[in-house]
Amino acid sequence: MKKNINIDIALTHIVTRRRQTLIAILGVTLGLSIYLFINSLVSGFTNFSREEMFKSSPHIKIYHDDEISIPLIFPKDSTEIVAIINPQITTLSKKIVDPEALLKRIKQEPYVVNAIEQVSFDLFYNRGQAQINGFGSGVDIFEYDAMFKTGKTLVAGRLEDLQNNLNAIIIGSGIAEKLNLAIDDNLTVTSSFGVVKRMKIVGIFTSGLTATDNSKSYVNISTAQQFVKKGSSFVNDIYINIPDPDKSDIYGARLRQLTTYTVEDWKTTNADALSSNRTRNALMNAISLSILIVAAFGIYNILSSTISQKINDIAILKAIGFSGSNVVWIFLIEAIFMGLVGIFIGLIAGGIFIAIMSNVYMGGHIGYFPIKFEGGLFASSSALGLFITICAGYFPAKKAADVDPVEIFRK
Incomplete structure (x- = not known):
């Protein structure tokens, strides 16, 4: 029964704070779509570079x-030195x-x-x-x-x-x-x-x-x-x-x-080029991941604000028998909802960006822009986005679970 109540309370918070919820969802949408697009771009250019390399170079x-x-x-021993002058090929x-x-x-x-x-x-x-x-x-x-x-x-x-x-x-x-x-x-x-x-x-x-x-x-x-x-x-x-x-x-x-x-x-023949590619890929991944993390902070801030405003309500819930885990679930459900909606829209937006760029003709031997849909990237982006949003929701939820109702009532 409490599970249903947890969901009802979480949905009530989401509906009554529509503006903040929408901002959090848009943050996740923007972060995930950029993350997906940049990683698809990196993957596309990496595959293109390898294809160009293997046009004339063997494995x-x-x-x-x-x-x-x-x-x-x-030398017979360490004390004897044998010198050779101007060694030749x-x-x-x-x-x-x-x-x-x-x-x-x-x-x-x-x-x-x-x-x-x-x-x-x-x-x-x-x-x-x-x-x-x-x-x-x-x-x-x-x-x-x-x-x-x-x-x-x-x-x-x-x-x-x-x-x-x-x-x-x-x-x-x-x-x-x-x-x-x-x-x-x-x-x-x-x-x-x-x-x-x-x-x-x-x-x-x-x-x-x-x-x-x-x-x-x-x-x-x-x-x-x-x-x-x-x-x-x-x-x-x-x-x-x-x-x-x-x-x-x-x-x-x-x-x-x-x-x-x-x-x-x-790999040995092209060690310098591969090292440059790894550096570039790491830089691009760091940038896209940072954008996604910044978007997750929007969820963190909104939930923290909700907890601050609903602190008396949380104290009443705990006083009438709600456990700390119930309180955690209430706010985690909010975070997961905002994360899932943001991820869904973000995947659509990222897919649209990829579709648009994949139809841009660059000319020459490159042909069309080297980017394409990769199911693995869509799945990994979704999993990472959900993980980050859950983490962003867990910490304020844990803070709410630690509320002491007696201390709140005294105030």
């Missing part, structure tokens, strides 16, 4: 790293020995989605007196496309024209623009090993990354081996994709057991 890379020369004579070749066998072994791992080999090299693009430095990737273009969806980045030409043509090249849109090149034009390419070839442009791509579009090109893997003056077995990179990029460090550790070459996951 895990295997390569032959440089090594520094070591002393030929080691001893790696004479970036070659991965027997790459086919290693690639076959890697593909047998159950967590490997794609694995391809690549020959990467530095080069110069020449047309007349104009020259641009860049880098080339010698690949099986169909395998590369299966991993990175390169075909979707083509703005001219076809991938098929590169596959079996040793004199074909696909260049970035920045290179084409700077050198005034188009499909079927010829381009002189000079590798850092002094090999010069006249190549036919069969494709132009735009990745959306200016540095990549201004420098990168794709050639047949056999052509790349000629550019670096190596045989048909030469490979200096193996790219690997896994189902969950976030577990690249775990799978990278497993791959290290298969080879003595350097195994590097994307």
